[in-house]
Amino acid sequence: MARLHEYQGKALLKGAGLNVPRGAAVSTPDEARRIATELAGPVVIKIQAWTTGRKAMGGVAFANTPEEAATAAQRLLAMKVGAFPVEQVLVEEQLSIEHEVFVSMSIDDAARRPVLLLAVTGGTGIEDRAADVARISVNVNGTADRDAIKTRLAASRIRADQQSSVTDAITKIAALARKIEARSLEVNPLVTTKDGRVMAADCRMTIDDYAVFRHSDLGIDIARELDHPPTRLERIAYAIEQDDHRGTFYFAQLPPDPEKPLIGFHGAGGGGSMMSMDAITTAGFSIANFTDTSGNPSVAKVYRAARIILAQPGLVGYFGSGSGVASQEQFHSAYGLAKAFLEMNLAIPAVIRLGGNSEDRAVEILEDACRNLPAPVRGFKKDDTPAKCAEVFAKLVQQWGSKPATMTRTVPAFVGAASAYSFPISGGRVWIDHASCDGVATETVLLHSAGLLRGEDRKPVLAIPEAEVATRDSDLIACEIECRRAGTPVVFVDLPILGLDDRS
Amino acid sequence: MAIIIDEKKSVIVQGITGREGRARTKLMKEFGTNVVAGCTPGKGGDNVLDIPVYDTVLEACNYAESYMGEPVDVSVIFVPAALVKAAAIEAIEAGVKMLLLVPDRVPVWDAMEIYAAARSNGARFVGPNTLGVLSPGRAVIGMIGGRAQSAREWFKIGHVGIISRSGGMTSSCGYYLGRAGVGLSTLVHVGGDSALGLRIPEVALMFEDDPDTRAIVIFGEIGGSQEEQLAELIATNRVTKPVIAYIGGAAAKEGTRFSHAGAIIEGGKGTHAGKVKALREAGATVVPAFGDLPAAAVEVLNRHNIPLQLA
Numbered sequence A: 001m002a003r004l005h006e007y008q009g010k011a012l013l014k015g016a017g018l019n020v021p022r023g024a025a026v027s028t029p030d031e032a033r034r035i036a037t038e039l040a041g042p043v044v045i046k047i048q049a050w051t052t053g054r055k056a057m058g059g060v061a062f063a064n065t066p067e068e069a070a071t072a073a074q075r076l077l078a079m080k081v082g083a084f085p086v087e088q089v090l091v092e093e094q095l096s097i098e099h100e101v102f103v104s105m106s107i108d109d110a111a112r113r114p115v116l117l118l119a120v121t122g123g124t125g126i127e128d129r130a131a132d133v134a135r136i137s138v139n140v141n142g143t144a145d146r147d148a149i150k151t152r153l154a155a156s157r158i159r160a161d162q163q164s165s166v167t168d169a170i171t172k173i174a175a176l177a178r179k180i181e182a183r184s185l186e187v188n189p190l191v192t193t194k195d196g197r198v199m200a201a202d203c204r205m206t207i208d209d210y211a212v213f214r215h216s217d218l219g220i221d222i223a224r225e226l227d228h229p230p231t232r233l234e235r236i237a238y239a240i241e242q243d244d245h246r247g248t249f250y251f252a253q254l255p256p257d258p259e260k261p262l263i264g265f266h267g268a269g270g271g272g273s274m275m276s277m278d279a280i281t282t283a284g285f286s287i288a289n290f291t292d293t294s295g296n297p298s299v300a301k302v303y304r305a306a307r308i309i310l311a312q313p314g315l316v317g318y319f320g321s322g323s324g325v326a327s328q329e330q331f332h333s334a335y336g337l338a339k340a341f342l343e344m345n346l347a348i349p350a351v352i353r354l355g356g357n358s359e360d361r362a363v364e365i366l367e368d369a370c371r372n373l374p375a376p377v378r379g380f381k382k383d384d385t386p387a388k389c390a391e392v393f394a395k396l397v398q399q400w401g402s403k404p405a406t407m408t409r410t411v412p413a414f415v416g417a418a419s420a421y422s423f424p425i426s427g428g429r430v431w432i433d434h435a436s437c438d439g440v441a442t443e444t445v446l447l448h449s450a451g452l453l454r455g456e457d458r459k460p461v462l463a464i465p466e467a468e469v470a471t472r473d474s475d476l477i478a479c480e481i482e483c484r485r486a487g488t489p490v491v492f493v494d495l496p497i498l499g500l501d502d503r504s
Numbered sequence B: 001m002a003i004i005i006d007e008k009k010s011v012i013v014q015g016i017t018g019r020e021g022r023a024r025t026k027l028m029k030e031f032g033t034n035v036v037a038g039c040t041p042g043k044g045g046d047n048v049l050d051i052p053v054y055d056t057v058l059e060a061c062n063y064a065e066s067y068m069g070e071p072v073d074v075s076v077i078f079v080p081a082a083l084v085k086a087a088a089i090e091a092i093e094a095g096v097k098m099l100l101l102v103p104d105r106v107p108v109w110d111a112m113e114i115y116a117a118a119r120s121n122g123a124r125f126v127g128p129n130t131l132g133v134l135s136p137g138r139a140v141i142g143m144i145g146g147r148a149q150s151a152r153e154w155f156k157i158g159h160v161g162i163i164s165r166s167g168g169m170t171s172s173c174g175y176y177l178g179r180a181g182v183g184l185s186t187l188v189h190v191g192g193d194s195a196l197g198l199r200i201p202e203v204a205l206m207f208e209d210d211p212d213t214r215a216i217v218i219f220g221e222i223g224g225s226q227e228e229q230l231a232e233l234i235a236t237n238r239v240t241k242p243v244i245a246y247i248g249g250a251a252a253k254e255g256t257r258f259s260h261a262g263a264i265i266e267g268g269k270g271t272h273a274g275k276v277k278a279l280r281e282a283g284a285t286v287v288p289a290f291g292d293l294p295a296a297a298v299e300v301l302n303r304h305n306i307p308l309q310l311a
Helices: A006-015 A029-039 A066-077 A146-154 A160-179 A209-214 A232-243 A270-282 A299-310 A331-343 A359-369 A386-399 A439-447 A477-485 B019-031 B057-068 B081-093 B108-120 B148-154 B167-179 B200-209 B226-235 B272-282 B290-303
Strands: A002-004 A023-026 A043-047 A060-063 A089-093 A097-108 A113-119 A134-137 A182-193 A198-200 A203-207 A248-253 A262-266 A289-294 A317-320 A326-329 A350-353 A377-380 A421-425 A428-432 A453-456 A459-462 A491-494 B010-014 B034-039 B051-054 B074-077 B098-101 B124-126 B132-135 B139-142 B157-164 B184-189 B215-221 B243-248
Touching: A002 A006, A006 A160, A006 A203, A023 A029, A029 A043, A029 A066, A029 A089, A043 A066, A060 A066, A066 A089, A097 A160, A113 A160, A113 B108, A134 A146, A146 A160, A160 A182, A160 A198, A203 A209, A209 B081, A209 B108, A232 A248, A232 A299, A248 A299, A262 A270, A262 A289, A262 A299, A270 A289, A270 A386, A270 B167, A270 B215, A270 B243, A289 A299, A299 A317, A299 A331, A299 A477, A317 A386, A326 A331, A326 B167, A331 A350, A331 A359, A331 A477, A350 A386, A359 A377, A359 A477, A377 A386, A386 B290, A421 A459, A439 A453, A439 A459, A439 A477, A477 A491, B010 B019, B010 B057, B010 B081, B019 B034, B019 B139, B019 B148, B034 B057, B051 B057, B057 B081, B074 B081, B074 B139, B081 B098, B081 B108, B108 B124, B148 B167, B157 B167, B157 B200, B157 B290, B167 B184, B167 B215, B167 B290, B184 B200, B200 B215, B200 B226, B215 B226, B215 B272, B215 B290, B226 B243, B226 B272, B243 B272, B243 B290
Parallel strands: A262 A317, A317 A350, A350 A377, B010 B034, B010 B074, B034 B051, B074 B098, B098 B124, B157 B184, B157 B215, B215 B243
Antiparallel strands: A002 A203, A023 A089, A043 A060, A043 A089, A097 A113, A097 A182, A113 A134, A182 A198, A182 A203, A248 A289, A421 A428, A428 A491, A453 A459, B132 B139, B132 B184
16 A cells, blocks of 8 residues: 555645645755744644654654744654654644544455544544444445434534534545545544634545556555655666566565575565465575565566565575466576576575476576576475475575675676677667577577577578567567577677666 | 356356457366357457457357357456456446456455445455466366366365465465365465455355365465454354365564555454464364465364365
């Protein structure tokens, strides 16, 4: 679920017709001073961070003057929440609150419909007062049961002449959740003030990842549940996913355990990945990232996933394992992994469980292509359990000295050479070293080119129009790897990763 | 008998002319599924693997009834995620009573709308984000097994029903059980999303009513309440057949999602420990490691005098 900050949520609430406190999000003490001056009264300053309990961690401050506001903002903007610096604070008018109401829209998985939770004794600690919370029925169009809300409010101490406005506000919250396709939308508290206003004093919103494409106006740059703002690598990975919808690719970095050796994790299939993570954690490792490539991903996608995993510093090994009995053809993944390992001249042990359709071929491709790498690469099949693979992996890592290695990507010398034959593909270029293409090499290339190349003067050239190959990216990776296996490394598929390969 | 799908049920494929639809239709046919027609708007009149293609579900249903003499039992949907809602509601309104929604990334509010439409029309659906349903020796809908030959080799015929929240692990459970000599009635991947058509407890009730099924294996995951609801059904004797379960995600931490939208622990609910406890207290066998599942299943079947495979 893509999360929104409080100030973003309040802008949406305002757009939906609710009152929100006057104020603005700022990123410097000077701006905080300016906003406080404009508000001309006591203000509250709140860190904008994906966390609960901001008050308890000192992330909320009160100020009576613009100068105090600037000082408080300076302190809050220097805070860190977990590993992440606070980048913005929200400066708002202070409210004199009379009553607080807890309103939360979410999705009831069991009922497959939205549910609105309402407590007329809102505010902090609502989690511990379950008995106070009423479930209000909401239909799938976001229409809440007005009468049920009214009944609930009638039993509260909210002034009778305000109850209708509060009911309106609550129904608007439910409708907004539907409109923005929120997975959850919490306003806690919705308040009545002493001067007679009804206001959303705080809010938390998460949008359904899968619906973000319909809501570009929300400005969500990375639609993923993470417990932290996206890292550089997560952004790079997310961009790849957005460009390439063949199969799943998911990449999230996890907080490392400094006491344990750190490994790159590459799963396939959500359930199998989780099970494999349990196995590798039990074997004593700390997992740097969670990655899943499944659902019949392209070779290029698996390659890019492996490259991103290997871009994490401090890894002592690479562990790949998923469901183990994959319905997809596994040799595609083998080619993608082999390509990444070869380009990076892999210097840490890798164990990959490739069980499923074509597993024999997949393991042979991976192990054979990687046979001359500095570090060992071992492939396993469906009869090898994740626990067994984790055990083999632990042994290999130990023999290897449990040391992280710095790896840099190398491309063959003929890439970019004037003598090389080259044509563009989706996201990169294919390079063929014509100077080294003797009869044998050309024959090998053509054998594995899936009909995309033909021989001309005993050199491989495109057999289909350039425009037709320009939309593809994966087809010739198998050719590259097979040529290397055959000892004639004359083909290279250059697929530079934006943000990773343009930094040197 | 089996549940949801068998060789007698007639099946249509929505999105049959697409890359996945075409490839998976081939698998389904080769495995024995009775695919009678396909639908793709604008492609009416085409043929895919000798299967006639219609513009609308209604036309496909009319063809099946008037020319084949059999109403459509199941529609399998292979259309892009953003179009799944329209496709599913079209099938429901055309009178199809069982749907399989294969695509991943279906917006959750769309899934809820499909559910509301299904309920008011007496239809049910598996998914979204499901690998499918397979009844060994009978038929498959979706893509379990990948190839018909693999599916035949991997899954034996017998009396255990599998319900899994993970697609890959549906096949894994079936394969490892088969290797231990345990045959299956039906394998069901309920889907990885949070709002699903058929959930574990409902599929368990279908297995409870199926004479072919005599025990149930569950691959559960952290997050949501499906396993807890199943535990409730067992505790109240509405599911009386023996249940053997594994719950994945012991190492997962709260708040982070691991691929499946449904597999997220929120507000301390849906934890690994909570699910294991609920199931055990209800009387289910819960194995600590996935690798223990086949042996535990064999032990339970033997204890209940259930033959491992179809005699």
